[in-house]
Amino acid sequence: MSDTLTSEKPAAAKVAQVTMLQAINQAIADAMEADEHVVVLGEDVADPEEGGVVGVTKGLSGRFGEKRVRSTPIAEQAIIGAAIGASLVGYKPVAEIMLMNFTTVAMDMIVNHAAKLRFMSGGQTHVPIVIRTMTGTGFSSGGQHCDYLEAWFAHTAGMKVVAPSNPADAYGLMRAAINDPDPVLYIENMPSYWMKGDSFDADHIVPLGKAAVAKEGGDVTIVSYSRTLNEALGAVKAMEAAGVSAEIIDLRTISPWDEDTVLASAAKTGRLLIAHEAVEKHGMGAEIAAVASTKLFGKLKAPVARLGAPYAPVPFSKPLEDAFAPNAKRIAEAAISLCK
Amino acid sequence: MSDTLTSEKPAAAKVAQVTMLQAINQAIADAMEADEHVVVLGEDVADPEEGGVVGVTKGLSGRFGEKRVRSTPIAEQAIIGAAIGASLVGYKPVAEIMLMNFTTVAMDMIVNHAAKLRFMSGGQTHVPIVIRTMTGTGFSSGGQHCDYLEAWFAHTAGMKVVAPSNPADAYGLMRAAINDPDPVLYIENMPSYWMKGDSFDADHIVPLGKAAVAKEGGDVTIVSYSRTLNEALGAVKAMEAAGVSAEIIDLRTISPWDEDTVLASAAKTGRLLIAHEAVEKHGMGAEIAAVASTKLFGKLKAPVARLGAPYAPVPFSKPLEDAFAPNAKRIAEAAISLCK
Amino acid sequence: MADNIGPDGETLLGIYRRAALLKANDERSRKVITTGRLVMPYYSYRGQEIIPSALCASLTDDDYLVTIYRGIHDMLAKGMPLNDLWAEIAGRVDGTCKGKGGPMHLTYPKKGIMVTTGIVGSSMPIANGLAWGSQLSGNNRVAVATFGDGASNIGAFHESLNMAAVWKLPVIFLCQNNLYGEHTAYEKATSAKQIADRAAGYSIPGVRVDGNDPVEMYRMAREAIDRARAGEGPTLIEAMTFRFHGHVFGDADGYMDKAQKAAAMEADPVPRLRRKLIDEGIATEEQLAQIEADIEESIDAAVEFALASPLPELSELTTDVYGEAA
């Protein structure tokens, strides 16, 4: 992933190896330091409430005050509404919707308002907010607490969607998301919070809309993001053992996604596999597969393959939950069979 | 569309030529007559409130009583919650969410609850509700009143989605949806309400999950549904004039969609165009294109094409609104250019 | 309520200026639609003019307004220019939103008209955010969310009032209770005897006023605005009024009580205020006639301006979706 870690600017201070959680925390802190209009709101986000249920915003209210870092009632419409309103008058709110499934109670604010106000006002207003939300299987939390719903938001014109897979990107995407003039949904994978990554520059920005080649290869292109990207990296050994050299692309931004990088790689390898934790049907992979199949018509060596969750809610029982999301093993199998 | 109009059973009474609106009304009335557990709720649905803003449920409360046809407060979470609860104890509620954009305030009830309770309860409970909702451009209603959001619900495991394009299907799909043991989202196109169609049998059922071949043809398969299907039919003349014979498939059920019918047709014609009013990116067409490109790999004469709305909210100004959704002209052009 | 907050004669005349403009504008709008010169979904506010006219007497251009589909009266009272308004509802490039928003999404930040929403209840959470912005920057601006009686039953109302109360936001929740939500009568949808009663559940002041009475309405709005500016938090105002022309243009009104409607129209608040101004010697018949003539003229001009303005280029379909990243 070296290219994702290289800042354009020279000689910035280095951030040591940190976890995803620390990287997100630091990105918000650095943005708050740089711009007093950056404010944070959400359930339990301030320090008297321990800086969030997982602690992602820990220390921020202590440092910047409870005026700028505000714990809210459990009221997601009110949270996003407050963020939208403040953003219309110059603030850059970073709002937390604790879990992605809880976006369902704020969809009107996100979709009918945040995403549309720029267009509907003919460009007079815009909504520079970041909506942080966490999700992901792995903690036996069952059917209502770990859905990946990024496809809904990617289908919604006017907003952007990002999902980092490593601490450096988590930092750089957060900084870019806060800088961005439009609403950005920032998806955090819960089981990845404590994953450590390489060090990165303190002013590291990952531009929205740019994928990264996480690993080069020649036989098959694997496109993924969030935790599943790391599963793909975990599949490299098995693929190599089978003689398959995979090029692995970390989408980083889900919407708008980086067509150029994906298509260039797929054109090179001739094979494309898209893997994500969301339900496969009508998921992010469908759009990528549709675009790639059309734009690379006649140039691919094999049909585009998708690997997502089965058409079902997330089950509780451990063996079922383990089998729900694509993992390294299933990714390797799919890539290898694509190359046969 | 003759095949969609043929009932399996012989000699049922015929329903005369009616409008979409009348067909939906009659289907609900017939279902209520047949089963006293069918109940109706939603804003303004009862007769003192004129049977809905457009009058789709007119006459039902007069005939079956305000106990079974109940106008609600403006409270979509409460509406779907009431429908879910009643369905758990044996009722078959037909709930109205007036406009599809207002599903955004009821997404939790629809997605986290209605769609998932069967699975999460291990099959102990199920949620046989129908959610009627209307949408569609054409009335200058702007950015928050006419989105097609079917892709969100198709991505949601556990629910079904239907969208009729003619009165006979509107009737038959409503009867099937009410009979179905799971939640069904039933999408009504607003500008089509006053469209008349052929007569049909009074006990006409259109099974969920079955597409119809609306017109046979040999050069290109056009898959569509709802109002856009009629635009496709309206494109036939122009296509024929250009020497293009299109096979037009009315999906009718969006989820689960009829892969067999679509793939058989696309295999036959070698070309596939999917047209819908929803935003093209990450829309229904993406899934169909992905599946068709994969399963018909190497067998298609041209890349799968999609025609949907641009990546933007629905604009107000008439010329912009007119250019937003695919129409007969753009469908004809796309199909013709696919056959070149 | 303090008696010394007015309104004095000049203020009342100012309220009438606004109300007369609103009334004339609604009448013209319906006429323009009836005659087929314009096509749009139109939610007449006729009968509700006094509410925003009295409210805006105490607001500045810097204060914020979030209103709804039935909100053109609110926006005109807050200062939206007629030309920009008419060009927008005609879908023209000179409209406030370049024709892309339309009557349900008129926006005009120069006068603090920040958002117009077509979703019931959704004005309130956003108004909170504007008020939060004021609180953060200490700039003393207040935010007003308008909404209807029907909207008081949706979740966003509750979430917003609670958050505003806990955060002591400088926001005013202005319910225009016209006794109907679409076709449904107040009692059939709303369990509260008065919507104002719900304020107690948030420990904030809540009051029902006769929204058609300019004095009462002015005073309550003024009190709420002063309270908000003083950092004392939100107020819920339930302004009683009536909708003369059904929910949406074309609506046949069959669901409305005929006698109730006739009585309300008989008590039309705009001519009532007009008579009051004359009776109390605040203005003469001639002065008012002149004001009204000027209004008609400016509406004439706005309609012509709008219809002469170009329709947007098709390229506008995909602009204003994203901005330029910094």
Next chain:
Amino acid sequence: MADNIGPDGETLLGIYRRAALLKANDERSRKVITTGRLVMPYYSYRGQEIIPSALCASLTDDDYLVTIYRGIHDMLAKGMPLNDLWAEIAGRVDGTCKGKGGPMHLTYPKKGIMVTTGIVGSSMPIANGLAWGSQLSGNNRVAVATFGDGASNIGAFHESLNMAAVWKLPVIFLCQNNLYGEHTAYEKATSAKQIADRAAGYSIPGVRVDGNDPVEMYRMAREAIDRARAGEGPTLIEAMTFRFHGHVFGDADGYMDKAQKAAAMEADPVPRLRRKLIDEGIATEEQLAQIEADIEESIDAAVEFALASPLPELSELTTDVYGEAA
């Protein structure tokens, strides 16, 4: 409140039977997790046992319950069998939901346990629907929605209470106010002095009771249930209580007031009821000890049953998504 509704000694003993079971079950659950025998998100209800124990003294198996992630006490009090419960939270095929629901989605229609939700506020709209079903069929069943203090600030609460009031539904909104929503203290999130005060905004009875007092709790629940059965509509009960072990298992409690917590644990309602039963001669120490021993034994058996039950086949991943069309 009528004095003659009890509870009599036998009823109090019944409440204790339930409360003791709930307490023992929570203690065992935390132990089983601590020792690593089971892994799951666990929301301890320790401290809140009296509320559902007293409630369920007046419910039948046919009455409906919709509860939440922190709801195992509610379900056990309503009659969920221990074996089915434990097998479910162990993710086994003999669980109520074949292991597919887990602790946040336990369901057991045989005892009226219709839905358990992990979404704050969402118990209420569904309980309305169950109550609507009762009303439609005239079968006299009542529906109870449980939820927390934090949930009283979300939209679904408001929409549900309003609809229930307008429709006069036989539903009871039972708020278990344990003074915290996750890490946030009551006052920091909730503007109402008492949640019960919000009932007035819906013209329904609302009452705050000491949920840890079995007599008060029993009486209020009984009144609300009787009212619902008599067709007199919904009641909001705010039952005051305390959560002994933080929001979720593993939560370090740093945000809680230590003295407040210590005092609450000192006043543990379950041993308090135990003492009362002995003091008032309702039961002897030996009787109660026997009850408790039986409970331990049944929990032992349930844990063993659960761990011996098979894990589901992978084919279960895609079953129960759709049913068979008729």
